[in-house]
Amino acid sequence: MSRKVITLAEIRDGSLRNVSFEAIAAAKTIAQGGEVVAVLLGESAQSYANELIYYGADRVVTVENEKLNHYTSDGYGQALMAVIDSEKPEGIVFGHTALGKDLAPKLATKLNSGLVSDVVAVEEAGGNLVFTRPIYSGKAFEKKIVTDGVIFVTVRPNNIPVLERDEARSGNVTNLSANIKDLRTIVKEVVRKTAEGVDLSEAKVIVAGGRGVKSADGFKPLQELAEVLGGAVGASRGACDAGYCDYSLQIGQTGKVVTPDLYIACGISGAIQHLAGMSNSKVIVAINKDSEANIFKVADYGIVGDLFEVVPLLTEEFKKLKVRS
Amino acid sequence: MNIFVLMKRTFDTEEKIVIANGKVNEDGAEFIINPYDEYAIEEAIQVRDKHGGEITVITVGNEDAEKELRTALAMGCDKAVLINVEDDVEEQDQYTTAKIIAEYLKDKQPDLILAGNVAIDGGSGQVGPRVAELLGISYVTTITKLDIDGGKVTIVRDVEGDEEIIEASLPLLVTAQQGLNEPRYPSLPGIMKAKKKPLEELELDDLDLEEDDVEAKTKTIEVFLPPKKEAGKILQGELADQVKELVTLLRTEAKVV
Numbered sequence: 001m002s003r004k005v006i007t008l009a010e011i012r013d014g015s016l017r018n019v020s021f022e023a024i025a026a027a028k029t030i031a032q033g034g035e036v037v038a039v040l041l042g043e044s045a046q047s048y049a050n051e052l053i054y055y056g057a058d059r060v061v062t063v064e065n066e067k068l069n070h071y072t073s074d075g076y077g078q079a080l081m082a083v084i085d086s087e088k089p090e091g092i093v094f095g096h097t098a099l100g101k102d103l104a105p106k107l108a109t110k111l112n113s114g115l116v117s118d119v120v121a122v123e124e125a126g127g128n129l130v131f132t133r134p135i136y137s138g139k140a141f142e143k144k145i146v147t148d149g150v151i152f153v154t155v156r157p158n159n160i161p162v163l164e165r166d167e168a169r170s171g172n173v174t175n176l177s178a179n180i181k182d183l184r185t186i187v188k189e190v191v192r193k194t195a196e197g198v199d200l201s202e203a204k205v206i207v208a209g210g211r212g213v214k215s216a217d218g219f220k221p222l223q224e225l226a227e228v229l230g231g232a233v234g235a236s237r238g239a240c241d242a243g244y245c246d247y248s249l250q251i252g253q254t255g256k257v258v259t260p261d262l263y264i265a266c267g268i269s270g271a272i273q274h275l276a277g278m279s280n281s282k283v284i285v286a287i288n289k290d291s292e293a294n295i296f297k298v299a300d301y302g303i304v305g306d307l308f309e310v311v312p313l314l315t316e317e318f319k320k321l322k323v324r325s
Numbered sequence: 326m327n328i329f330v331l332m333k334r335t336f337d338t339e340e341k342i343v344i345a346n347g348k349v350n351e352d353g354a355e356f357i358i359n360p361y362d363e364y365a366i367e368e369a370i371q372v373r374d375k376h377g378g379e380i381t382v383i384t385v386g387n388e389d390a391e392k393e394l395r396t397a398l399a400m401g402c403d404k405a406v407l408i409n410v411e412d413d414v415e416e417q418d419q420y421t422t423a424k425i426i427a428e429y430l431k432d433k434q435p436d437l438i439l440a441g442n443v444a445i446d447g448g449s450g451q452v453g454p455r456v457a458e459l460l461g462i463s464y465v466t467t468i469t470k471l472d473i474d475g476g477k478v479t480i481v482r483d484v485e486g487d488e489e490i491i492e493a494s495l496p497l498l499v500t501a502q503q504g505l506n507e508p509r510y511p512s513l514p515g516i517m518k519a520k521k522k523p524l525e526e527l528e529l530d531d532l533d534l535e536e537d538d539v540e541a542k543t544k545t546i547e548v549f550l551p552p553k554k555e556a557g558k559i560l561q562g563e564l565a566d567q568v569k570e571l572v573t574l575l576r577t578e579a580k581v582v
């Protein structure tokens with residue numbers, strides 16, 4: 001059965017988020033040959049539209065309105081309802097991002113529909129669309145189907161492979177004018193805490209430090225390693241609580257959930273709340289001086305030792321590798 | 326102020342997970358108040374102590390949740406409501422839970438509703454926004470600061486590590502993020518008082534709901550454990566050699582660099 005599916009794309013720091021391309025890929029599977037329409041909101045939406053088509057969207061609908069330059073559930077809710085009224089989709093895909101988590105349950109409720117959140121895989125099996133998602137802080141998984149209404153899903157960043165970018169693809173880009181009124185919540189100010197550059201939740205390599213890093217300065221060797229690998233630096237709550245780094249780096253249940261290709265945990269004990277945010281990483285390396293630390297239970301490779309010796313050596317090795325290749 | 330807290334009794338995910346008959350086995354497992362709901366409870370108490378009013382803590386579940394409701398009362402909530410669905414509902418999803426809670430709240434004229442931003446077991450983060458939408462009130466998720474001044478509410482919201490300063494008004498639903506406060510432990514006198522505080526138990530009937538009205542809109546068809554990871558390789562030998570070996574393994578075996 002083919003379906004029409006829409007997906008909401010997100011812009012961050014002037015570019016489309018990778019998860020938006022992943023959402024298009026998920027939408028393709030859900031559509032089963034039907035049309036995939038990407039939606040972009042905000043005044044400069046048009047300028048990003050082609051990129052969404054290169055990544056597989058059949059069409060793009062924009063709602064260009066200054067009230068949509070910053071996300072609010074009211075504003076985005078109204079704009080998307082206008083798109084939904086005109087497109088009548090049978091499926092809607094969001095990233096499982098701050099925005100998607102906030103907005104998808106509202107719209108699913110408005111449309112009397114089921115929503116499967118934090119999806120890591122989509123497949124068609126026996127005539128059903130089956131969504132896999134982690135439960136119990138990542139210790140188990142469930143497979144779910146939507147049994148009523150529009151199929152709503154949010155996809156966890158870095159899990160669904162994107163379609164190949166193809167500049168030969170083309171599609172219509174249209175603007176829908178929507179009357180946005182009554183914003184009941186107003187964003188007065190945004191305080192930027194995260195660093196520009198690689199977004200943690202989308203990074204391919206993460207070097208993370210815990211309380212074992214011992215000070216803010218202790219993060220320096222980790223930064224150097226991350227730099228050589230083109231990755232980002234993350235942290236456990238232990239390190240954030242101790243004031244060694246900002247909370248914007250926190251990985252885990254309360255912080256960011258990440259699924260990089262390579263996660264290097266340095267001086268992190270491996271509490272369940274931390275594992276909830278990173279245990280699905282493709283390859284995990286643990287560096288800890290305590291051979292009994294829980295982190296070794298999820299690690300693919302472990303070095304028992306002092307991170308202040310190991311991390312600089314690793315950086316040197318990777319540097320040599322870079323020179324050679 | 327008329328304050329409500331949505332509280333979920335959750336499986337303590339620090340426990341080992343065992344699957345039996347296609348479900349996570351809960352026999353003998355440890356249950357706790359969802360940690361994010363503890364922040365919601367604490368914030369509710371601080372708001373009430375400052376602005377006056379009454380806090381009702383609500384849970385949808387079965388009679389086992391009485392224990393966690395008593396704990397919330399011991400922390401300082403004034404009343405508890407247990408909506409017991411055990412006999413009426415077989416399949417339940419976030420829509421079911423939200424619909425039941427909203428049906429209970431719709432004639433209660435809440436000023437402020439606090440929930441957790443996510444339950445550590447189910448992990449969807451849907452229930453808060455769904456309840457707000459069903460009630461037609463606005464909501465702000467993952468908040469780390471809440472200030473109420475008359476009808477004006479100023480909020481700090483965590484957005485993937487950045488902060489938004491938001492202005493909103495009552496009635497309002499918010500969901501709590503770590504950093505909002507430090508939840509208190511129930512005191513001994515608190516625990517004694519809690520025994521006498523009202524705990525009302527309701528069923529779907531009492532809310533004029535039929536099982537059909539709350540029928541789940543999603544269905545779980547399988548629950549499974551992640552493929553057992555082979556025990557990781559703990560490297561041996563001189564540190565410098567271990568590091569060399571690790572780099573080689575990451576290149577040739579894991580192929581991630």
Ligand SMILES: Cc1cc2nc3c(=O)[nH]c(=O)nc-3n(C[C@H](O)[C@H](O)[C@H](O)COP(=O)(O)OP(=O)(O)OC[C@H]3O[C@@H](n4cnc5c(N)ncnc54)[C@H](O)[C@@H]3O)c2cc1C
Nearest residue numbers: 210211212236237238252253254255267269274289307360
């Ligand atoms: C509701 C709730 C939510 C939470 N959310 C999160 C979350 O999102 N993310 C999170 O991370 N935590 C979270 N936590 C906290 C979590 O329970 C742990 O307290 C935290 O992860 C511990 O951080 P840590 O591993 O850095 O510190 P510790 O547990 O103190 O571990 C430090 C480790 O460093 C090692 N070490 C010390 N020195 C060295 C050295 N020189 N070289 C190598 N190793 C060394 C030690 O052996 C030890 O294993 C949450 C807790 C609660 C209750």
Ligand SMILES: Cc1cc2nc3c(=O)[nH]c(=O)nc-3n(C[C@H](O)[C@H](O)[C@H](O)COP(=O)(O)OP(=O)(O)OC[C@H]3O[C@@H](n4cnc5c(N)ncnc54)[C@H](O)[C@@H]3O)c2cc1C
Nearest residue numbers: 331332385417418419422440441443444447449450451452
């Ligand atoms: C009898 C019974 C049968 C169930 N059957 C199924 C099933 O077949 N399939 C399935 O997938 N799940 C089932 N569940 C689980 C249930 O549907 C979900 O756990 C629930 O809807 C909450 O979703 P969540 O865990 O994703 O919470 P989230 O949406 O992540 O929770 C966010 C916040 O909402 C509030 N909240 C959530 N749940 C409750 C609650 N119950 N009471 C009060 N406040 C709450 C809390 O403040 C919480 O912090 C069943 C539960 C019960 C009690």
